[in-house]
Amino acid sequence: MSPDSKPESKPAFKGLSTSQLRPGFPDFLDLPWHLPLLQWEGHCARLEALPRGESRHPVVFVAYGPVTFALKAMAPGQAEHEYLLLKAMAERGLPVVTAVGHAVVETDEGEASVLITRYLEHSLPYHSLFLQSSLSRYREHLLDALAGLLVQLHLSHVYWGDCSLFNTLFLRDAGTLQAYLVDAETSQVLSSLGPGLRQADLDLMEENVAGGLLDLVAMGALPADFPAFDLAADIRRRYDGLWSEVSRVDHLRADERFKITERVRALNALGFSVGEVSLTRSDGELDRLELRVAVTDRSFHRRLLHSLTGLEVQEQQALQMVNEVNELRADLGREKHRSVSLSAAAYAWLEERYKPTVKALAAIQTEVEPAELYCQLLEHKWYLSEAAQRDVGLEAALTSFLTNHGVAPATV
Ligand SMILES: Nc1ncnc2c1ncn2[C@@H]1O[C@H](COP(=O)(O)OP(=O)(O)OP(=O)(O)O)[C@@H](O)[C@H]1O
Ligand SMILES: [Mg+2]
Secondary structure, three states, X not given: OOOOOOOOOOOOOOEEEEEEEOOOOOOOOOOOOOOOHHHOOOOOOOEEOOOOOOOOOOEEEEEEXXXXXXXXXXXXXXXXXHHHHHHHHHHOOOOEOOEEEEEEEEEOOEXXXXXXXXXXXXXXXXXXXHHOHHHHXXXXXXXXXXXXXXXXXXXXXXXXOOOOOOOEEEEEEOOEEEEEEOOOOOOEEOOXXXXXXXXXXXXXXXXXXXXXXXXXXXXXXXXOOOOHHHHHHHHHHXXXXXXXXXXXXXXXXXXXXXXXXXXXXXXXXXXXXXXXEEEEEOOOOOOEEEEEEEEEEOOHHHHHHHHHHOOOOOHXXXXXXXXXXXXXXXXXXXXXXOOOOHHHHHHHHHHHHHHHHHHHHOOOOOOOOHHHHHHHHHHHHHHHHHHHOOOOOHHHHHHHHHHHOOOOOOOO
């Protein structure tokens, strides 16, 4: 710049410059975009105070009716980058927060980009699993959930680059947990993922998880001798176990074709959908085959239940519900002395069992979402039946479950 040239004038405009949003969501135009996110307090009636993990970037939550969104302010360009990554991961069927859009804003502090995601309802940040004693039963599942999430990402050729407890949200899933990726900033969606990157992700995971747990030790939420590093190493072991289950090559004889069905069923039971099975004749051995399976996602029962009933629930919840549908199908078949289709059984289950029960369960004051509460009821029924040495039935279990929760009994 020459000494007498005028400095470039700053744009007088403050607020939202551009936004790119997916359809079906609010336009967010009424938000005080001219202010940095952390100054919205007192200027935005939509702000919601919700628990969240530690982060370098400012994050706020805003509510539009019953739906809440997370807004994260980042350097220019970064929000669009993360938005595209989250979208690509969702297209691969991965459990990630839903990307809604991104915006470019101009505030007193300069230009920024803002990532908008849908708030993951009922999600639990990891520290609440350790700080709230009512959630302690879920803790051990955290290890499987995180290992499972990494396996799913890697199967879809996604390198996370920042796997940590802070960057993961947990949803209750039939007494277990499903982990969701919340921070994709460092991720790479690739066409293939070699062992080097997988190991790098696992190394980062171990370091970050141990760090996150040591934070809780420092806060006094966990005892001073808590084995943070052992726990992190345990996640890696669980990852290795699951990874070898999905990626191993089986050897079979030509007359052992039933093993193909067995392998697919075993993977389905773990929730994995199998996209393709490939068989190759082993070198020089006419009678030997190598079996490889290509796993597409870990939503086998979710998809099945959704196609049968339209319900959207987590994988383990769906597994239990599909089992119920199958049991009902067998009962109906016996009653009617003929076979009943799976869709007919699913319809009967939804209308006569699930919907009325969830309606009755709504009398319970709880933050637990309906599908999880329904699964808790199934577990209660199982305990009662074990004790009675016979199937006590859903109605009796519901009455007892409601009574235990201080609600006057109702009938299904
Ligand atoms: N869609 C969402 N639903 C629920 N919680 C969310 C959502 N988006 C963000 N959060 C909360 O905000 C926190 C911070 O978000 P995020 O990890 O993306 O920020 P960050 O600044 O990129 O983090 P880092 O410091 O790891 O780079 C998360 O740990 C999570 O608790
Ligand atoms: Mg983060």
